[in-house]
Amino acid sequence: MVMPADTVSVTGWGRTAPTTARLVRPRTYEEAAAAVRECGARGAISRGLGRAYGDAAQNAGGAVLDMTGLDRIHAIDVDGGTVLCDAGVSLHRLMEVLLPLGWFVPVTPGTRYVTVGGAIGADIHGKNHHGSGSFARHVLSFELLTADGEIRTVAHGTPLFDATAGGMGLTGVILTATVRLQPVETALMCVDTERAVDLDDLMARLTATDHRYRYSVAWIDLLARGARMGRSVLTRGDHAPLDSLPPRARRHPLAFRPSQLPAAPAFVPEGLLGRTTVGLFNELWYRKAPRARTGELQRIPTFFHPLDGVPHWNRVYGRGGFVQYQFVVGHGREETLRRIVRRISERRCPSFLAVLKRFGEGDAGWLSFPVPGWTLALDIPANLPGLGSFLDELDEEVAGAGGRVYLAKDARLRPELLDAMYPRLGTFRSLRQELDPRGVFTSDLSRRLGL
């Protein structure tokens, strides 16, 4: 069996810390099994669309399985609302196929360009986390190719399921999954927008009224200081019901037509995104947001995936790449959140609109990120002097408050903090030890953090 294999340099979406691996693109489950069997001493890891920011889908010196070649949708239960598909199918593809049938994916992150396998491996969350939990909550079962070459059917609620949901691909290669869907009447969103003048105002609004919305997120300006620290624009909404559409739009209520702008240029001079440009951008964006507007109809990409409109937007950070820092601290830890926001704004990190969200109940995945509380995500250019130590200090705050950082975003966490952040890491390690004693499934992330 001949498979295309290439030695290539691989990075995550943040484009930091490149390493070289053999990229294999299996087109069948047999090819995937063969790739795992023949991966050699440095092991293998699966990779979807490469949207993890750090080194989760890299494997220096070993094999990286590009799963996007396994992209078939096998069955859709149009009445019951489930889909059985290959792990390499993207959420974008699912939306294209499912929306006309009146179904939507149960959870979508800020980009549609993630695969179903990646969504389970990182147990991704979206704007509906406070009500709907993370992706794996809606996965009924999946098929997992394990280190011994077996293909196991893994049902929701079993230990292997909980190890794999959020397990960053380290339990095996997900081949297919059965996912429960969300019924929708239209492909439009009905959105309320409001401004919050500062962080306390924002937290108060989210706490008081989040439960009224299926989807909720706040874009926060981390460059605003003093009395305006934490000023934000909240956008919250739900799928628009058919009767909310104007008559003309009612003729094709389920049409899904994402449009794209030209890609970001391949070369961007360093320092383009300085404090001043980013500050100006944030200012304009805050001012142009309505103080309060209700019931606006928005298209799905506008509401969920604004950055998907610009392919390769990650290039705007230039050659040095960028780091995305995302953490969560529990309810009752608002003081920690406040302190971290203050430190970031005082330090004047040139960070584009960051995202703040209130998480609901967490899910069962052992390394699943979300826990009830507050999560903040921000992008920072990696070449900012002193950034490494600054983020280390934030980690201490987060860990001290019983919080954690998100592994799918991480490229720099100090491994010593991991056990405190993920208390079920020991269970995860023992399961891996038993299931994969030779450590076939290995990634740069697992080497760096000792997962």
Added chain:
Amino acid sequence: MKDAFGIPQSLLVLGGTSEIALATARRLITRRTRTVWLAGRPTPALEEAAEQLRRLGADARTVAFDALDPESHEAVLGKVFAEGDIDMVLMAFGMLGDQAVDEKEPALAVRVAQTNYTGAVSSGLVCARALQTQGHGSLVVLSSVAGERARRSNFIYGSSKAGLDAFAQGLGDALYGTGAHVMVVRPGFVRTRMTAHLAEVPLSTTPEAVAAAIELGLRRRSETVWVPGALRMVMSALRHTPRAVFRRLPI
């Protein structure tokens, strides 16, 4: 593995008692580095250096390594790599020699050349292969401005560094695309025991400054680093100075 800022978790120093290397190790330990291998000639000084790094929290180990014994490099360094990935190799061994004496004693001059050049070729190739197999890692080579243009006052050392520098650049090109990265560091006059007996020159610097430049170079994935940075321009001017003038310069 290196983090997003290029900081290694594991470090192998060739020339484990080098002051520049130890300053670099100390700096990297305060960032991320946990495992440090100090390879060098087995002396109490080597053990003491490891002990110092342990006090900073590193898991520091020593291993016997002699640049003048290339036959042993494969085995000695192979053992280190077999224990786990090395994210960064710092090639720091070297000897200055004594130009006046070495000119009269060719055998001593050869020692300088063999340490600085032959020893680096052999250990450099061994490490390069290991890094390539890993698919990641940096080989940081302490070259010198002395190799940029050989001077009357230290051309034996200078020529050995010129050889080392050319070798390291070529190796970097050979490794391009393999995941392994070679960074050539060209310090000027650094105040260490190597230069303790010499009169200071303008633009002289410290081991700590070299360490800082190395950290920055790792973050930028640089291929060449001058310390201090101004030397890049100075050396560029010197390189183009006519021979007759260069010969008479008091450098």
